[in-house]
Amino acid sequence: MSDHRYSRHDAPTGRYVAPSADNPLTATLTIPGSKSLTNRELVLASIADGPGRLVAPLHSDDSRRMVEALQALGTGIAEVEGEGEFGPDLVVTPAPFRAGVTVDCGQAGTVMRFVAPLAGLAEGDVMLTAHESALHRPMGAMIHALRDLGVDVDDEGSWSLPFTIRGHGRIRGGRVEIDASESSQFVSGLLLAAPRFDVGLHLVHTGDRLPSMPHIDMTVEALHRRGIRVERPATGEWLVEAGAPRAKELPIEPDLSNAAPFLAAALVTGGEITVHGWPPHSTQPGGLLPELLTLLGAHTSRQAGALTVRGGGRIRGGSLDLSAAGELAPTFVGLAAFADEPTTIHGIGHIRGHETDRIAALIANLRALGGEIEELPDGVRITPTALHGGDWASFHDHRMATTGALIGLAVEGVVIDDIGTTAKTLPEFARLWEQMLAADEPVPVGGASA
CATH class of the missing domain: 3.65.10.10 (Enolpyruvate transferase domain)
Incomplete structure (x- = not known):
């Protein structure tokens, strides 16, 4: 980029x-545009059923990290001239995720929590790391959930970055429980990748509290906008259907x-x-x-x-x-x-x-x-x-x-x-x-x- x-x-x-x-x-x-929306829409565009465009996205360190992470996995992302005041639009072209790469998440929590499930869809090893100042950020709940979904994660017992995801090209999905008390991004990361799981996802939050619920609402709305049905059978519980999100041209707030x-x-x-x-x-x-x-x-x-x-x-x-x-x-x-x-x-x-x-x-x-x-x-x-x-x-x-x-x-x-x-x-x-x-x-x- x-x-x-x-x-x-x-x-x-x-x-x-x-x-x-x-x-x-x-x-x-x-x-300028929302970081949270930009990074969510970049993820969904990377697993959509065709090329899409983000209009007036954010251009910052965090969004650049997300772009570079998805590009490393094989997604095509190109800048094109738009009418936004703060930089170009982005055209995103999905492609099968590739392995044998290292993703540097920088300081971006959305990158480390949203890309980890995507890496499980690659056929081989994907290493995730981050800036030294961000290696402390909680990742244990995501590692635990991915293992419950059948994804191999080699964290050398640290429950934190850096770690290697040994993907098998697919994730079956199904029911998984997670304690997302430390960050709502664990829930959002799994929900965003869930349409590409074989049978979708039945996610259940087991913790006493769930911070930043508006961010989860944002994720669910983003999925709905692309034609993915998400049901909420109970508080702290989500059912995501399997299927390809629709490619769209979307403006970023x-x-x-x-x-x-x-x-x-x-x-x-x-x-x-x-x-x-x-x-x-x-x-x-x-x-x-x-x-x-x-x-x-x-x-x-x-x-x-x-x-x-x-x-x-x-x-x-x-x-x-x-x-x-x-x-x-x-x-x-x-x-x-x-x-x-x-x-x-x-x-x-x-x-x-x-x-x-x-x-x-x-x-x-x-x-x-x-x-x-x-x-x-x-x-x-x-x-x-x-x-x-x-x-x-x-x-x-x-x-x-x-x-x-x-x-x-x-x-x-x-x-x-x-x-x-x-x-x-x-x-x-x-x-x-x-x-x-x-x-x-x-x-x-x-x-x-x-």
Whole structure:
């Protein structure tokens, strides 16, 4: 896959002094495509009944890893000129999966969890590995499920990456139980590959909790969109029929979770931020942002396909359940640091297993700036206090970096150690962030300019 103007190679890296806002911010912007939708549709297009096209997909480190993984397995993926503002469309041509390859998942959880079942459809060995900072990410539940489905997995007893899948060209399928308490991606990865199993899949989640249900809803909707029937006979149970997903030309929604720090900027500065292309309905966890930001005192409105968030003069504290949208937790910790009373965020214990232990990272960073934050079994409690400038570590995590930028709007001297980590899902972050601050009145932020 060729580099284009919005690749990581164009994104800034290294230390970044987060700009502060002297006045309320007012800006309008467009956000690139959803990582979650892009990677799901890439997988389904690779097992479809013919060539398909993704319109306005995300071009980022994570989506590039997925493209490269599928190409390594033999899928044809080509860039073609489209009308999107942030890069070309992708034409995907399915082909039988090949073996004798190594897939480097980088830091992408979707790649390691979605590609592992596909590798079992290859005729021979496929090795999966990842960036050293991501080798800790949970994979035991997927390894266990694949073995129950008859797939040979050689992990040398580690229950983690790297490991080798010894495929036999087919997976029978049938009933399998899985504890996906650590990540909903285990469920999504199996559901996405299930149409190509001989008899489909009857998947049963056995854990006490299942985080990020909107992501599973997104997977089921993506399967339905391509003509694959998925039934839900009970809570935590899915039946996927066998068959080839239909080839389609599909547009990709903007990444609503990547919009979170921009919309949150309206609350921190008492300004008004508008995001174009906000879908009327979405299975993305970021689709919960209007409701969640309203709970913190924001005024939200929708008009002509755009969402506008206006700061309400203060940020309310209280209690937030983010079990359905744990990826938004870093942004809301940043907002809670400026609230008018303590805030408890719960339902996010699973984010300890993301790019980094996000709870530990948020605690370390906020305390380094003078903040008060307490770890809870399933979340954190933030007590607002005066913050000061200082170093903010990204921990190789894009959402840590964007949260540092958010806090920097109201705290001078916040220095993020590597803004380049935002290229994981939004290479344009620093450019869009600075253009948002430079806007003196509602003007388009983003667009086709280099």
